[in-house]
Amino acid sequence: MNITKNAEYFLTRDFSLWVWGKKIFASGTRLYVTDNPVQKPTVAVYPASKPESNGKTTLLCLARDMMPDLVKISWKMKDQNGQTVEVPQGEKEELEQREEGKTTSMIIIDKKKSCLNKYSCSVKHEGGNSETEAPKVTRKEPVTQEVTDDSFQSMCRLNMASLMYTVMILKSLVYCSGFALLLPHINMGIRSRIHHIYLRNVPKLK
CATH class of the missing domain: 1.20.5 (Single alpha-helices involved in coiled-coils or other helix-helix interfaces)
Structure with a gap:
């Protein structure tokens, strides 16, 4: 691998430490060496489907066109009191899919709560963090x-x-x-x- 002075180095890790002058990375660590500059992802949030008959609805968050292509997506909600917290695990079913250049996160939540609370998709990236509010789900x-x-x-x-x-x-x-x-x-x-x-x-x- 040829390394140039103008190359960009990206290190994404879960945990690391120094041992006898050597850097030890935990599992899941990935090192990027590329000539491309850091690029913040483009984030879009929208309902993936109409409300289902069982009282559930689906929200989808798509992060794409970023460099490096690793992001951390989490879902937050703002209740009627104005407090913003992460959506509890017991109130959602979450599925995440990673592909080259994009990451998709989908949650299934209660239809009534989606009308009362405001949901948003929080994306953490090397180029900066962003938070995008999900549109209200209404039935036509x-x-x-x-x-x-x-x-x-x-x-x-x-x-x-x-x-x-x-x-x-x-x-x-x-x-x-x-x-x-x-x-x-x-x-x-x-x-x-x-x-x-x-x-x-x-x-x-x-």
């Missing part, structure tokens, strides 16, 4: 439309149940009619067999 569909959809689904289920019940009744009627037509023939066969057995077992009169 009116409540009346939801009620109409639920009523329509209930009606469909009711019609399907009625149809299945009607089909079962028709099958029962067909079965009973067929059995009623076959019953005389069955009884005649049984009587004939009983009479035949009786004649075989009764001794003949001399």
